[in-house]
Amino acid sequence: MFEFLQHLDSLHQGFWYIALGASLFFLFQTVFTFIGGHHGGDFSTDFDGNLHHDTPFQLFSLRNLINFLLGFGWGGVAFYDSIGSKTLLIIISILIGIGFVVLFFFLIIQILKLTEDNTFKAENLIGKVGEVYLTIPAKMGGKGKIQISLNGTNHELQAMTEAEENIPSSHSVRVIYIYDETLVVAKI
Structure with a gap:
């Protein structure tokens, strides 16, 4: 199934392994988020965070790491043949990974704004x-x-x-x- 990876150079293989691993883990996180799975700390969704604190965004969390690796890996795979400089490719992949984290944070903020407490008091x-x-x-x-x-x-x-x-x-x-x-x- 992954025979095509054997003929790639090590940096390209690394991008592919990171992209595939992060995608698989992201898929598990998404499935457990929607089915409400509480199967250990590794799959914690933490959508109930309080946005009223000074720091609503936990920079170093498992979810953000997965989002970063998702953007980094797929960015590297997508631009590997387009960008000749490997250093520039890594920098652009890092920026794409950071962009994924920022995008996910923005989406969560928007989702949390939609929640409303309609409890009758x-x-x-x-x-x-x-x-x-x-x-x-x-x-x-x-x-x-x-x-x-x-x-x-x-x-x-x-x-x-x-x-x-x-x-x-x-x-x-x-x-x-x-x-x-x-x-x-x-x-x-």
């Missing part, structure tokens, strides 16, 4: 306006229901009021605070 409703769905009894005398939107999702939640009068259906209310997992609202 009642605390996020304080100050928001909703509409009464079932009449809310006065003076915290019982529970009614309101419909309220948070992050583009409508929720139907139990609500109470401290007001002196019942708040009938279809009236707008503002969430004031949360009492015992029930929204306390005031008529607007």
Whole structure:
């Protein structure tokens, strides 16, 4: 299968071995990333990094090493016959490897920007306006229901009021605070 490598000079063989080995390892990393494999530290994906630190990018990681070797190896293979100077070829291959690391870092940053925490937290409703769905009894005398939107999702939640009068259906209310997992609202 790899007989063609036997007739190449040592630098060209080196580029091929690096390119093929890095490609194989990159393939394993990619497969384990998508199937969620946690098969030891060598295949760690670490997509849950916190971008709010001063240094979100770990320069010396296994993933970056593989990305560098991928660019370095395939860059060397691709330009081996085009560039006569072996020193220049190695320098260009190094730059391509660094470019792969930078490109991968940029892609991960963009992917992490797409993630959004849509977990429902009642605390996020304080100050928001909703509409009464079932009449809310006065003076915290019982529970009614309101419909309220948070992050583009409508929720139907139990609500109470401290007001002196019942708040009938279809009236707008503002969430004031949360009492015992029930929204306390005031008529607007």
